[in-house]
Amino acid sequence: MVAPAAAIASGIERRVNVMQGMTFVTDDPTVVLTTVLGSCIACCLHDPRARIGGMNHFLLSEPRHGRLRDEGEAERYGVYAMELLVNEMLKRGASRSRLRAHLYGGANLHAGMRAIGTDNGRFAQGFLVNDGIELSQANIGGSLPRRVDFRPAAGQVRCRMVEAALPIEETRIPQPGGTGDVELF
Numbered sequence: 702m703v704a705p706a707a708a709i710a711s712g713i714e715r716r717v718n719v720m721q722g723m724t725f726v727t728d729d730p731t732v733v734l735t736t737v738l739g740s741c742i743a744c745c746l747h748d749p750r751a752r753i754g755g756m757n758h759f760l761l762s763e764p765r766h767g768r769l770r771d772e773g774e775a776e777r778y779g780v781y782a783m784e785l786l787v788n789e790m791l792k793r794g795a796s797r798s799r800l801r802a803h804l805y806g807g808a809n810l811h812a813g814m815r816a817i818g819t820d821n822g823r824f825a826q827g828f829l830v831n832d833g834i835e836l837s838q839a840n841i842g843g844s845l846p847r848r849v850d851f852r853p854a855a856g857q858v859r860c861r862m863v864e865a866a867l868p869i870e871e872t873r874i875p876q877p878g879g880t881g882d883v884e885l886f
Contacts, residue, residue, distance in 0.1 A: 719743065719758045722776035726755030726789040730854040737863065738806030739846045740818035742779060742825045745803040746786055746834070747856035748795035754853025755790055757782040761817065762824030779821060783828045800834045803858050805849045807841035818842065 719725050719736045734756040736743050747754040759782035791797065807822030822841040829836050840847065846863040
């Protein structure tokens with residue numbers, strides 16, 4: 702195994718893409734957690750003394766009327782994802798009193814639709830307040846997606862806005878009048 706400082710200095714890193722419904726916790730200094738968010742929220746937690754961190758990625762704050770169709774569906778919701786992230790951190794040696802949180806995402810990508818991103822952001826902030834976890838940084842809301850890269854062992858986060866894609870213009874190429882024959886080449 703490469704020593705952590707040497708691994709970072711040499712550029713060796715292991716990128717883990719945290720998709721919707723996932724939670725990932727580690728103390729490995731060579732790991733970078735990454736995700737892309739629209740209306741979803743990613744919470745990055747870090748314990749600076751234990752040098753451990755983790756990220757989750759959830760789609761919606763909580764199920765409508767508190768109902769789930771099945772147990773597998775729970776992973777989509779913040780109420781499950783936030784509990785799972787905190788509990789995994791504590792199992793790995795983090796202390797709740799030292800946890801520092803960063804929140805990202807919560808964009809409202811489509812004007813005129815329900816503000817799911819806003820709901821997700823409010824939920825995540827409320828969860829942290831109720832759990833007594835300090836919110837160190839938040840970049841939530843707006844109308845643009847974000848890309849987040851998080852070094853969990855060091856607690857370093859980079860958040861970049863993803864500019865809206867330009868519309869693609871369709872160009873029709875005039876087709877010569879044909880005989881209906883097919884030419885193979």
